[in-house]
Every structure is written in structure tokens, then in C-alpha cells.
Amino acid sequence: MAAKVSESIGKFGLALAVAGVVNSALYKVDAGHRAVIFDRVHGVQDIVVGEGTHCLIPWVQKPIIFDCRSRPRNVPVITGSKDLQNVNITLRTFFRPVASQLPRIFTSIGEDYDEWVLPSITTEILKSVVTRFDAGELITQRELVSRQVSDDLTERAEFTEAVEAKQVAQQEAERARFVVEKAEQQKKAAIISAKGDSKAVELIANSLATAGDGLIELRKLEAAEDIAYQLSRSGNITYLPAGQSVLLQLPQ
Template sequence: MAAKVFESIGKFGLALAVAGGVVNSALNNRLDAGHRAVIFDRFRGVQDIVKPIIFDCRSRPRNVPVITGSKDLQNVNITLRILFRPVASQLPRIFTSIGEDYDERVLPSITTEILKSVVARFDAGELITQRELVSRQVSDDLTERAATFGLILDDVSLTHLTFGKEFTEAVEAKQVAQQEAERARFVVEKAEQQKKAAIISAEGDSKAAELIANSLATAGDGLIELRKLEAAEDIAYQLSRSRNITYLPAGQSVLLQLPQ
């Protein structure tokens, strides 16, 4: 009797193996590129049910927003863009331990965990000035963490980084104050330059007056006569260019030119 039971079980196992091979062959013919299937066997009494679970193994994007705190206790809003895909050889473990919606269960939690850990090492100013370093540290730590769940991260990048309202207003106020200080410094420097220019001009006028006085003292009335001639020459040149000026010979009156 026992031999018959073992024989029946052997035949049943062989039938399952053959059926599984047929289904697997059929699935391989119908799977799209970049997809893998996990065969799930479940028994109900002596019946067998074969259920294929299809996984997309291509790299897919996902944005994960996180609110965390910096080293100086400033609120930071960060959005991380991740390109991920599962390791094909670990699909059975992913399905049995996590489920088909593994990305929904794993990525938000580990992303929040890593971001909180990394951002807490930097203050708000460093997060702005050393953004590349922060992004690289997040990428390295998150890639290592995701590997423990059978996930590959092809790319990790910070796409959004802002701070709380109070900090943003404080930064803007500081920038305005710096601009006002720069403007005030420019006004002071301009006034100093104008003052220097006025001093230099006054010194030049004083020196010119001194030279003229010395010239008058040594040359007598000759310099004054020279200046008179120069002034008369300039006046004559200006008058010659005017259309409303009429020249008369010296000693003649305008009335002499009118009809008698």
C-alpha cells in the first residue's frame, strides 16, 4: 500500500514539473523586453494553481519629497529623483519578503532615512554652498541601503531644495542689508573722491592766481594788454559768425546810409 502511495506522489510531482515547464516556456514567449516573471505555486488539496507575477526590470524614475532638519535646526524641503530597478536574480525574494509594490514600500522609507541622516550633518549655509557634496553623499548612502532590498539605483539627484519661511525671509533681509551697505559705501567713496577733486581744483586755482600775480608784478601792463587783445579777438570771431551784425567803418553813423 505504501509503495502505491509513493508511486502516486511521484507521478503527481512529475506532472507538476511538466506543467510548470510548459507554463514557463509559454511565459518566456509572451514576456515583453525588460520584464521577468516569478512562478508562484499554491496547493489546495490535490489541486495545483500556477500564478505568474510579472516584474518590470527596466530603470524607472520616482520622485520622493522629504521634509527634514539641518544641523542648525532649519527646516529643509528636499525632493529626490531616483532611477531604480530590481535585481532580476532577487525577484523571488523581493516578491516573497516585500511584495509586488516593493517600490512603494521601500523607496520612500529608505529615502527619508538617508536624507535625514545626511542633511543633519550640514547647516543651512553648507547645504547651499556644498550642494554637490550633499547630493553625492546621499547617492552613496542610498545606493548602499537599497542594495540590501535587491534594488539597483542608476541615478540619484537633488531636484529641489528650499528652506522654511523664517529662514528664507532672514536670508533675504541679510541680502538687502548687504546691498544697502554696499550702496552706502559707494556714496561715501564718491563723496570722498569729490572732496579730493574740489581740493585739487582749489589748489590749482590758487596756483594759477599766484602765477598771474607774479606775471603782473614782473611784466607790468603788458600782460593785461595781451589779455585784452585776446578777448577782443574772441569777441570779433563770435560776432563775425552772426547774421544780424553789420560792420560800419569807424567814425560813420548809421544815419548816413539812409536816403535824404
Template sequence: MASRLFTNLTTAGLGLALVGGVVNSALYNVDGGYRAVIFDRFTGVKPNVVGEGTHFLIPWIQKPIIFDIRSRPRSVAVTTGSKDLQNVNITLRILFRPITENLPRMYTSLGVDYDERVLPSITNEVLKAVVAQFDAGELITQREVVSQRVSEELTERASQFGLILDDISLTHLTFGREFTAAVELKQVAQQEAEKARFLVEKAEQQKRATVISAEGDTQAASLLAKAFGESGDALVELRRIEAAEDIATLLSRSRNVSYLPSGQNVLLNLPQV
């Protein structure tokens, strides 16, 4: 009887374990920021998209395929040619996410790695088409226009595959070695030209200053000659004043100086000739 009881308990335990396994295999979770598409072995991919939470399915017949619907970054590097046949290296950074309602169709046509199949090809196509409309100089000076046009055309192209592009930005733009060297030589030539122009302007300013100074000296000499012509003693008086200024300057710098009253200024009371 004990053996029969043990057998019944073992059978009941196995039954419970089997039921628990079936129940566990019939449940699946969809985390936040994710969606699920159900694949049925008999009917194929179901058109409904399963949201977040815990859900039931038919074990061994149905299988959930989980998709990340959050925005994800991706960088795509493209080498193309400009309007003036210059090689251009461009790197585009894209923030993308799938359109939730289109997940069943995307899984059927593209698979889970839809971004690997779509983004590189359409980015390459759009960048080559847009960059070919600008020459190398315009790609630098009109970068915002180029970025805007790429964003518009790439967004429209991605929507055909069920993708939403939240942000598109040009993070890297360089040219070939020949063009870069030519730009550097042009910059050096411009700097040399600016330096030469500065030297010419400086020489012109110095020339004008010399001319103005000479004109001033000429005018001063003319005024002195006129003043001396009107008064014969003017030159002697000027020399006396200059001598007095020099003597006063020397005495002011000396520590051992004796000052006389103003009425006893013997230095300036020179005999009149």
C-alpha cells in the first residue's frame, strides 16, 4: 500500500510539473519600450502587435518576436563626388525607430535586422544624389542647406520602409587630399596677400606722416622767419628763453639747489646787447 501511495504521489508531482511547464511555456513578457509580433506555425505572422506586459500564447505553435521600438543611433559613412568632381567623405548620424503598426509587415519583408538591410542603402543613395548638386565650396558654406535637404529626402525615403527618423545630422565632412592641399595653399596665399597689403598701407601711413611733419616744419620755419624779420631781437630773446629752460631743468633735478627770490633771478638778468 505504501508503494502504491508513493507511486500516486510521484505521478501527481509529475503531473503538476508538467502543468507548470506548460503554463510557463504559454506565458511571455514584453518589456517597456518593446513590442511583440506573434508567429503562428499554421497561419503565419499575425497582423496584431502585442504591447507591454505578460501575455499568453499556444506553446510549440506560436512564437513571439520581440522588437525594440525606442530611438536608436546609427552612423553611416559614405564616399561620394561633388558637383565639381571632388571626392567627399561624409558621415551621417541617424536616430531611427520603427513604426509600430508596420512591425508585422517589416518582419515578413525585412526581418528583425531591418536597420542593417535598409539604412545603409537608402543613406548612400540619398547622400550621393544630394551632394552631386553642390560643388565643394558650397558644401562648406551651405552646410545647413545640404543637411536640410538630406534630412527631408532621407525621411521620405525611410517612411517607405516603415521607419521614423527622429534626427539626422552631418557629423563628418572631409575632402580628398588634393583638394585639401589646394585649399591650404589658397589660404596661405591669401594670408601672404593680406600681409603685403598691410605693409603697403603701413608704408603709405608713414609717408603721409613724414609729409605732414615736413609741412609742419616748413610752416614753423616760415613763421619764425617772419617773426625774426619783424623784430631783430627776436632770435636773441628765443635763445635766452631756451637756455633758461635748459638750466631750470638741470637745476630741478639736482638735490643741492638754492632758490633765490623772484626779484633776484640773476640767471635771466643778462645784460642787454
């Protein structure tokens, strides 16, 4: 009876472990959301995952879920009107990220992109538009003011995207130029090294041809001196037969 109970507990524990592994390999993307996959080996993947239940590699991949539905945001601003009146105005905007750009948004800005981007450009645009109207016109021409703010925000967002794209293109061009210059320098270094080796071989050949056996004998003496020095520093005592060459009868 005890053996059966233990066997049942063991099977139950194994089932729980398998279920835990399966659950960790699945993730869900709700309606109106999109996911970006961060891979610990390859970094942020370029694909954007749609709604539904999907698989991933546990401990290696992690889903980052983005809400792609339109959401409101209020930005309060205190600024001056055209007639130098202090105006306390609040801009209400609706925003959502472009789903195809989520990998780039996550890489360059992060999950809280709206906290970084929206307050910056909306405050700047709102102050710029308010200074074009008198305090009274901000009330009587509210529709015109709203349309002007919307147009300027759209233009500014497109301008910012164009500037970022230009910066990325410039960085890629600089990187390519660096790679080419590095290859050229390595090529020049290899040529100089080859010329140096060739010159060294030529000088050694000329020395042997000029000095004859004298240079060979000099090299033998230098080798014998080095061997004698190494033997004198050794802890073991080495004896050589009388009259035997220190070079141990190396070929002449």
C-alpha cells in the first residue's frame, strides 16, 4: 500500500513538473496587444507577434507585451498667449504605437515610450500654438486651436522620425567606412610585414655568402655559450666526456 502511495505521489510530482515546463513555454497576447520577443542570445527580434497563444524557449526568450489600442493622455501646460496673458491649458491626446515599429521603439526608447515622447513634443507644440492666439481667441476659436495643435503634432512626429532615420543611416555609413578603412590598414600592414620578412631573408643570405664559414662558427659559439649558461643555472650536475663539444656533436 505504501509503495503504491509513493508511486502515485511520484507520478503526480512528475505531472506537475511537466505542466510547469509547458506553461513556461507558452504566453498569451490579448486582443488589441502585440508582443516583441527579447532573446538572451540574439537580442530583440524583428518580428511582431499578434494576438493569441504562442510558444517560446523558456529562460532564453521573454515576451514584452505592448498595448496597441488608442489611449488618452492629458498634458497640462502653463504658458503665455499672444497678448502676454498667462494661460493654464490642458491638452488631451489619443495615441497608440505603430505595431510594425515596436521592436525599434522597445530598443531605442523602452516600454514606457509614452512617458518619454508625449510630454516632450506635446508641451513644445502646445506652447508654440498658444502664442499665436490672444486669450480671448483661445476660447472663441477653440476648434481652430485644436486643429492647429493636431497638425503641428503630426508634422513634428514625422520630422522626428525622419531625423532619427537620417541619423541611423549616417551611423550605418560611418560603420561601413570604418570597416573598409580597417581592411585597408590590415592589407597595408600585411604588405609591409611581407616586405620586411623578404628583406630579412635577403640580408641573411647575403651575410652567409659574404662571411662564409666565419658566420656559422660565430653562431655555434653563441649557441654553446647559451647552453653553458643554462647548464650552470641548473640544479642538476651534468658531466660531459672530455673533449666532447658543448653542442653535443651537432652536424657541422
